Amino acid sequence: MKPSNSGVSSAPARDCWLPTLQLATQEVFELMLACPLEVPGEAPVEGALDITAMVGLAGQLCGVLTLRCSAKSASHMASRMLGIDAEKAGPEMWDAVGEICNMVAGNFKNKISGLGDGCMLSVPTVITGADYNLHSMVDTGIHTVLLFEGEPLALTLEVHS
């Protein structure tokens, strides 16, 4: 994916959002997949992250949360969620990644004071393939990469200021 605003920045008032997004994501993986995520010591090579899940936010916070991972990671997520072999995950890996993105978005907004009631989430959308441009009409954003079973999991929250 090539975001149109690759130079995302974080406003001072939103400094807490990055650790909050990381925490929200870690909680989802620990509770629903019984798998802790690692915060890498240095920025990992993101490589071919060809599964993208997106959840829109509207209301007091408008924007989009994007979660990107490899197909291999997506099948492992579905495997952990459903208790099946990763090879048997099939199309359910898209559903699994979409639902994880949805839970991360919900968990994140519920952790931001005053945002829970004033912000609605869309149903998730999942894109397969890495060769596309995303043109979201946003002003600022935060980006982080966590490691799921040693593989990168990229999260980007792009918001209207």
Next chain:
Amino acid sequence: MDNICALIVDDSSVMRKIVERSLRQAGLSIAQVLEAGNGAEALAAVQTNKVDLILCDINMPVMDGLEFVKQLSGVENAKGTPVVMITTEGSEGHVVQALSAGARGYIRKPFTPDQVKEHVLPVLEKKS
């Protein structure tokens, strides 16, 4: 309650399976599990089946979970059937909305099987 029929309403088939697994892990004696992908499908299901317990998401296409709970009160076949919401919409306002609409419990995603047990068992005990 033994041999209950549970209806799981969520637009994610993965989440429906996780909820079913959590119910079984909670030790419930389940005779049948029905699934619906949105509120409209769930309304159709309760009109033709006797359901003992409904677990329902909020954010769904076609008909959301809050609208489903409101319309459920008009379904004769579902009078007294407890609904527990399972959703990412975990704010106090959403909880109040859901309980006002008729839901008996509220579980926030992400959740553990223990949390499902904690919220579902009291609801079923009250029903019986």
